[in-house]
Structure formats: structure tokens, C-alpha cells
Amino acid sequence: MIIGIVAFQGACREHETLLLKRGWSVRRILKGEDLEGTKGLIFPGGESTVMKRFFEEEGFQKAFRRWRDKGHPFWGICAGAVLLSQKVDGRINPCGVIDVSLERNAYGRHRESDSRKIAFNDGTTVEGIFIRAPRITETGASVHIEARSEGDPVVLRDGKAWLTTWHPELRDGAGLYEKVFLQSHGDS
Amino acid sequence: MEKREEINRNFAEMFKGGVIMDVTNPEEARIAEGAGACAVMALERVPAEIRAEGGVARMSDPFMIEEIMKAVTIPVMAKVRIGHFAEALILEELGVDFIDESEVLTPADDCFHIQKNDFRVPFVCGARDLGEALRRIQEGAAMIRTKGEAGTGNIVEAVRHTRAVVSEILHLQGADAGERLKKAREYGVSLELVDQTAEVKRLPVVNFAAGGIATPADAALMMLLGCDGVFVGSGIFKSEEPARRAEAIVKAVVYYQDAAELLKASRNLGIPMKGIGTIAEMISARGNP
Numbered sequence: 001m002i003i004g005i006v007a008f009q010g011a012c013r014e015h016e017t018l019l020l021k022r023g024w025s026v027r028r029i030l031k032g033e034d035l036e037g038t039k040g041l042i043f044p045g046g047e048s049t050v051m052k053r054f055f056e057e058e059g060f061q062k063a064f065r066r067w068r069d070k071g072h073p074f075w076g077i078c079a080g081a082v083l084l085s086q087k088v089d090g091r092i093n094p095c096g097v098i099d100v101s102l103e104r105n106a107y108g109r110h111r112e113s114d115s116r117k118i119a120f121n122d123g124t125t126v127e128g129i130f131i132r133a134p135r136i137t138e139t140g141a142s143v144h145i146e147a148r149s150e151g152d153p154v155v156l157r158d159g160k161a162w163l164t165t166w167h168p169e170l171r172d173g174a175g176l177y178e179k180v181f182l183q184s185h186g187d188s
Numbered sequence: 189m190e191k192r193e194e195i196n197r198n199f200a201e202m203f204k205g206g207v208i209m210d211v212t213n214p215e216e217a218r219i220a221e222g223a224g225a226c227a228v229m230a231l232e233r234v235p236a237e238i239r240a241e242g243g244v245a246r247m248s249d250p251f252m253i254e255e256i257m258k259a260v261t262i263p264v265m266a267k268v269r270i271g272h273f274a275e276a277l278i279l280e281e282l283g284v285d286f287i288d289e290s291e292v293l294t295p296a297d298d299c300f301h302i303q304k305n306d307f308r309v310p311f312v313c314g315a316r317d318l319g320e321a322l323r324r325i326q327e328g329a330a331m332i333r334t335k336g337e338a339g340t341g342n343i344v345e346a347v348r349h350t351r352a353v354v355s356e357i358l359h360l361q362g363a364d365a366g367e368r369l370k371k372a373r374e375y376g377v378s379l380e381l382v383d384q385t386a387e388v389k390r391l392p393v394v395n396f397a398a399g400g401i402a403t404p405a406d407a408a409l410m411m412l413l414g415c416d417g418v419f420v421g422s423g424i425f426k427s428e429e430p431a432r433r434a435e436a437i438v439k440a441v442v443y444y445q446d447a448a449e450l451l452k453a454s455r456n457l458g459i460p461m462k463g464i465g466t467i468a469e470m471i472s473a474r475g476n477p
Contacts, residue, residue: 007205008205008442009204009205009206009226009442010202010204010205010206011201011202011204012204012205013201013204014201030442030443030446045202046202046203046204046205046206046226047202047203047206047226047227047262047263049221049224049261049262050206050224050225050226050438053224053438054442078202079202104261105261109257109263109283109285110199110263110285110286110309110310111283111285111308111309113195113199114195115191115195129194129195129198131195131198131199131202132199132263132285167198170198170201
């Protein structure tokens with residue numbers, strides 16, 4: 001199984017290491033045609049303003065829309081979650097695909113970056129690293145909140161699309177690689 | 189590792205594949221952000237000006253840094269003099285996202301660097317070889333950059349420094365326990381840090397190129413040599429068309445393995461900074477290595 005990592009900028013290496021450890025193949029995605037044949041996609045953390053310039057290019061958007069129609073899972077992390085959210089800092093994000101509102105750098109500057117306790121719905125907890133993290137402020141009807149931290153939704157799922165506002169790749173993944181890419185989810 | 193040290197290193201990982209640009213006012217900061225910079229370095233004079241004007245180069249006025257912090261949403265870095273931990277305390281209080289303990293400013297201490305482990309804010313430091321890089325990491329640097337030769341627009345020193353680090357790490361990989369111990373003593377760092385470097389086959393923190401990058405091709409060269417990203421100081425705002433050049437350098441870092449994209453990025457950018465061919469004063473040699 002090939003998992004693509006959208007590699008315009010940011011923390012790709014960490015995902016690569018963890019995906020390879022699980023015996024999966026990895027491909028760095030820089031252009032629309034790179035998506036061909038991938039069975040899942042990661043939008044990693046980094047700077048969303050940098051990634052946006054490349055993500056929003058017409059050629060990439062066209063290829064991404066076609067790829068999404070195949071119904072494969074994809075996952076946005078921190079800056080990646082910013083790219084995929086339909087509303088960012090109170091404005092419509094034209095290339096957003098997940099029905100949530102998000103506020104960038106909502107916890108403050110890097111001084112406020114920290115590890116926080118994350119509680120999943122099934123009762124498991126992990127320590128997650130939040131770096132200049134965004135906060136999800138509203139979620140649409142189709143979006144499930146899978147985990148919270150201090151009341152804020154921090155892991156969300158809409159069908160096979162996932163968002164996390166923190167960085168599972170900086171530890172061991174918190175079981176999310178398996179949840180995102182291996183399980184099939186009904187919308188119950 | 190301390191939790192804060194880990195989070196600071198993790199933050200630096202987020203810069204990978206990015207370009208960090210020197211800016212001297214809010215307007216330049218907005219141009220840099222618009223062109224795709226992953227962070228900006230706020231300073232009063234770019235290295236080429238410091239070189240030309242001389243005098244003592246110090247930490248910038250916090251008011252000026254704060255104006256830049258208000259102007260953009262990307263991380264803001266600022267420089268302190270080597271060893272000047274009072275300047276660092278002030279910038280930490282201000283809330284900058286990263287501090288560059290930089291040879292570009294006039295060194296304040298010719299014996300000691302800042303004990304960066306004592307701070308909550310992360311630091312980036314320059315290095316010319318592996319020993320220097322590891323000493324800075326041991327002191328708590330969360331990120332390393334080549335010293336290169338700031339303000340020259342001449343890439344030769346940055347290339348030299350990157351090649352030195354790469355070949356010294358390659359050497360460590362083949363070294364036995366005894367030789368690694370000897371290297372640790374020679375470098376003045378712990379054996380643990382030497383072993384870790386040999387094991388991960390790169391510096392244990394993010395490693396950027398800096399000092400002399402003036403064109404998209406320069407940026408691509410540094411990426412191809414194994415750097416994680418680039419700093420561009422004078423190269424952007426001392427060129428004829430800063431916005432276009434900035435954008436082109438960002439593209440060159442993203443597509444550094446794609447010659448067709450590099451060709452596109454290199455076309456029609458106006459006149460680059462003039463630069464210095466034969467470097468008389470070596471800024472990179474300042475401060476205690």
C-alpha cells in the first residue's frame with residue numbers, strides 16, 4: 001500500500017519513518033500526477049501559508065479532486081488541517097474540503113506550544129504535542145469528534161477524512177495511522 | 189531529554205523544506221510571507237549593510253521586532269550577539285518564536301556561548317563543521333545553520349561548511365567505539381551525542397543553509413547537498429525585484445530535485461545582489477568556535 005505525503009513543506013520525514021516501520025510504501029507528493037496509485041494521503045505539519053501557495057494551484061486541485069472521488073482516506077495535521085478546513089480565521093477557505101471552522105495559532109506563539117493530554121472517545125489517553133496549534137471552533141453535522149483536549153476537539157473525522165490539530169508523528173503515532181488508513185468507517 | 193527541549197526541536201522540524209527570510213520592517217515581512225517564507229528573521233540591518241557600514245551590530249530594537257510580529261502570522265525570529273544572554277532574556281520576554289545566536293552581530297563574549305538549555309525559547313546557531321554544530325547542540329541549540337559568509341552573496345563558504353558536516357558524519361558512521369570516544373573528546377561533547385549523530389546519519393536537530401544564498405540555484409544546491417532548508421539574508425531585499433526573487437527561491441527549495449521547475453524559477457528575476465567575490469573580512473570566524 002502506497003501512502004502519499006504532501007511534501008510542499010514541513011515535517012514529512014517523521015511520517016515517512018513511521019509509515020515505513022509499519023511496512024507501508026511512501027511517496028512524496030509534489031505534483032498532481034504523483035497522486036496516481038496512492039491509497040491514502042497525509043497533509044503534514046509545517047507552515048500553512050507556504051503549503052497553500054502550492055496546494056491551491058489549479059493543476060494540483062484538479063488532480064486532488066479526482067483522487068478524492070476514489071474514496072481513499074486522507075489526514076491533515078496542524079498546518080495540513082488548516083489547508084483542509086472550510087473556514088479559517090472567520091473566512092471561507094476556497095480549497096477546504098472538511099466542514100469545520102478553524103482558528104490558526106489559537107493557543108498563541110511558540111512560547112505557548114506544549115504537550116497536552118488527549119482523551120479519545122474509547123477512553124484511551126495520550127500526551128500530544130501542540131505546536132503553534134490551530135483550534136477547531138465549529139464542526140458541521142457530518143463531522144465526528146474522535147478526541148478532545150481540555151474541551152477542544154483535537155481529532156476529527158468526516159467519513160474517511162481526518163484532522164488532528166496536534167502532531168501524532170512526533171511520538172509513535174498514537175494508533176492513528178492504523179485508524180486512518182486501515183479501518184473502514186461507516187458514518188454511524 | 190527535557191520536555192521543553194523536545195518541543196523546541198520538534199518546532200524546528202516544522203521549518204523543513206522552507207525558506208527563512210531576513211526582513212527589516214513590516215512591509216518586507218509581508219512581502220516575505222506573501223512569497224512563501226516559512227518564517228522571517230527580524231533585524232535592523234541585513235548582513236550586507238552591517239558589512240558595508242561597520243560599527244557594532246547589536247540586537248534590534250524590540251519595538252521594531254514587535255511591529256514585525258504584528259504584521260505576519262508566520263513565526264518570527266530575531267538575533268542576539270554570541271554570548272549575550274541578557275539580549276536573549278529580553279527577546280524571550282518579548283515572545284519571539286526563535287532566537288538566532290548569531291556571528292552576524294558583533295560577538296559579546298569571546299569565551300562562552302549562551303547556555304541555551306536555560307531558556308524556554310528555542311535557539312538556532314551557526315556552525316562551520318561537525319564539532320562546532322555538536323557543541324551548540326550540547327549547549328541547547330534546537331536548530332543548526334551553516335555560518336556560510338553572511339552578506340557576501342557568495343555561496344562558497346556555506347558549501348564548505350555543509351560538506352564538512354556531511355563528510356564528518358559519514359566518517360563517524362564507520363568509526364568504532366574507541367574512535368567515537370576520541371572524537372567526542374576532540375569536539376568537547378558527550379559520547380552520547382556523537383553516537384546519536386552516527387546512528388541517525390545526520391545532525392540530531394534540523395540543519396539549514398545560511399550565509400551567501402542569492403539565487404534559486406544557490407538554494408537548490410544547498411538542498412541537494414543535504415540541508416533541510418535555507419535562510420536568505422541580504423539575497424532577497426538587496427536584489428532588484430525582492431518579491432519575485434523570494435518566490436523563486438521558495439519554489440527552488442520545494443522543487444530542488446526537479447530541473448525543469450528550477451529552470452522556470454530561475455528565469456527573468458532581475459539583477460541579484462552584487463555580492464563579494466573575494467571575501468576580505470570573515471564574519472564566520474568571529475566568536476569562540
